Amino acid sequence: MIVIKGIGKTQRGATLVVALILLLVMMLMASTALQSNILQSRMAANLQDQTVAFEASETALLYAEEWLASLNVAPELTDYESWRPGDAEFVFDSRKRSALQDQLNQLPTVKNWVDRARPANDFNSTDVARVYEQPRVSLEVIDFSPDDKTTGYAYGQESGVITFRQHGRSTGVTGSSEVVLVSEYRKRFR
Incomplete structure (x- = not known):
């Protein structure tokens, strides 16, 4: 403890020790707040990257x-x-x-799917903006329902409704996010 002798009174310096402790506590609080803000900024950036990937895959x-x-x-x-x-x-x-679905369910073989999928700009000449790599789409026929079910039929030779399954894959801006979407589309061909 520090003892200061002055005119009339002896002071012990407790104020200095309390001030140093309070300064240390405030520094710890500021450090924790800074770390929390950095973490929140990273989470927001990741969420934005994932949103861009989702929107690009949906566009494809x-x-x-x-x-x-x-x-x-x-x-x-x-x-x-x-x-x-x-x-x-x-x-x-x-x-x-669905061999495509089988491939997507086995993570190490996704490259096989990517090799067979088409870039989105094969279907529309407009590139999808703000993505690390252009989204890819694969199409598969999962059902054919002919209009006339009383006769024998073959795909492409009879009129009917065809159900397509589409798999779309895209990345975000940084390439660290990846989204795979699946949708179905039905169309009548005559």
């Missing part, structure tokens, strides 16, 4: 739906396992089982 699905709506005849189908890079067909026949 809308582009694919617009493309399907513009078709006059049913698209040619390909088998998922027999597809090779450079093949013109990219709508997969998944009426028996």
Whole structure:
């Protein structure tokens, strides 16, 4: 303890010790508040990045739906396992089982799906802005319901309703967020 001798009274310096303790407490509070603000800023940035990824993936699905709506005849189908890079067909026949869904359910094999998916700007010439990489879309036929169910039928030769499943994948601005959306689209072909 510090003892200060002055005129008339002896002072012990307790005020200095209390002031130093209060200063230490205020520094700890400021440090905690700063760390909390940094954490909240990171969380907000991650949420914004995830929102951009979601919106880009949704836009890619809308582009694919617009493309399907513009078709006059049913698209040619390909088998998922027999597809090779450079093949013109990219709508997969998944009426028996969904190989695309199987691939997406196994995380290490997602690259196989990405290789077979089309960039969104294949369906619409407008690039999706503010994303790390352009979103990708895959299309598969999951059901064909012919108008005339009394006769034998084959895909693309009879009029009917085709149900397509679309998988859209996109990243956010930084590339650290990834969103995969799945939707279905039905269209009648004559």
